[in-house]
Amino acid sequence: MQLPKDALEILNEDMPWRIREWLYVCALDQISGAELQAMKPQGLKKIQDIRAQFLKQKFQNLKEIQTQLNALQKQMEEGKEKQATVLSRLQEEVLQVLQYLEQEKQIPKEREEQLLEEQRKYKEQFQQMEANRLEEEKSWSLWNRMWKKKQRKTQMCRKRAQMDQFVKQVLEEEKFSQEQKSYLLDCLEQGEEMEEVLYLAKSCLSVEQMERIKQLLSEHSQMFRCSWRKSWNKKKRDKAG
Numbered sequence: 001m002q003l004p005k006d007a008l009e010i011l012n013e014d015m016p017w018r019i020r021e022w023l024y025v026c027a028l029d030q031i032s033g034a035e036l037q038a039m040k041p042q043g044l045k046k047i048q049d050i051r052a053q054f055l056k057q058k059f060q061n062l063k064e065i066q067t068q069l070n071a072l073q074k075q076m077e078e079g080k081e082k083q084a085t086v087l088s089r090l091q092e093e094v095l096q097v098l099q100y101l102e103q104e105k106q107i108p109k110e111r112e113e114q115l116l117e118e119q120r121k122y123k124e125q126f127q128q129m130e131a132n133r134l135e136e137e138k139s140w141s142l143w144n145r146m147w148k149k150k151q152r153k154t155q156m157c158r159k160r161a162q163m164d165q166f167v168k169q170v171l172e173e174e175k176f177s178q179e180q181k182s183y184l185l186d187c188l189e190q191g192e193e194m195e196e197v198l199y200l201a202k203s204c205l206s207v208e209q210m211e212r213i214k215q216l217l218s219e220h221s222q223m224f225r226c227s228w229r230k231s232w233n234k235k236k237r238d239k240a241g
Contacts, residue, residue, distance in 0.1 A: 006033030015040065021115070022047050028111050029055060069094055162194040166201075175203040183207045187214065 003011075007027040011020055022044060023036055031039075031054055039047050072090060170176055170184055180203065187197045196217060200210045 003027050004033055007036055009033075010036050010040065013040075018044055019047070021118070022051070025111055025115075026051050026054075029058075066094075066097060069097065159194075166194065166198065169198065170201050173203070176201070179207050180205075180210070183210060 004027075010033060011024055011027065015023075019040065023040065026036060026039065026047065029051060031051070035050075039050055042050075069090065166184075166188070171181055176184075180201075184197055184201055187200065188194070192214070196214070199217075200213060202210075205213070
């Protein structure tokens, strides 16, 4: 059913959706735009009360019309002149009133269907938003797993390269004694960094000297860190050259 222009303008104004929903129902009940404007700031409970009172008065008026028509029909039946014509006209009017009442009965049903349709749309929108959120979480989780897998692979490749270097520089080097090789392997097993172990890997050092240097590095790590890193980088550059 087409709403008046002033009612549509009010419904397009900024307001909570529950208030708009009930003002829309009132507009369908043919409450005027001026009354809708006055109802808007009064709150949901007051709007519902005003609508109930309006419908009560509206249907009360229709009931009074029906009563008057019934009384008029009775008078016409008792009359002597133009009884058939008046009765026919009265029946047409009664039929129109009954049709109007039937239409009024259909309005709540149509309005209920409209409300159900709106609820269905809101539910579909919410479900779509929830599906999008879950999809984003799934995508983020997949990316995170791939990133961690790549990190593990990178770390593994780095450890393998370091171990290959350790094998080549220490274990396969004949100038290191078995005691020195065993000590350096023990350092790795104890969790020492590969760079520090390779720094200790000098065939001219005894195992005891290596242990003392390791203790010094541990106690004064800040002091020696820059030194052995420079030495390590120089070795790498020399080998690359």
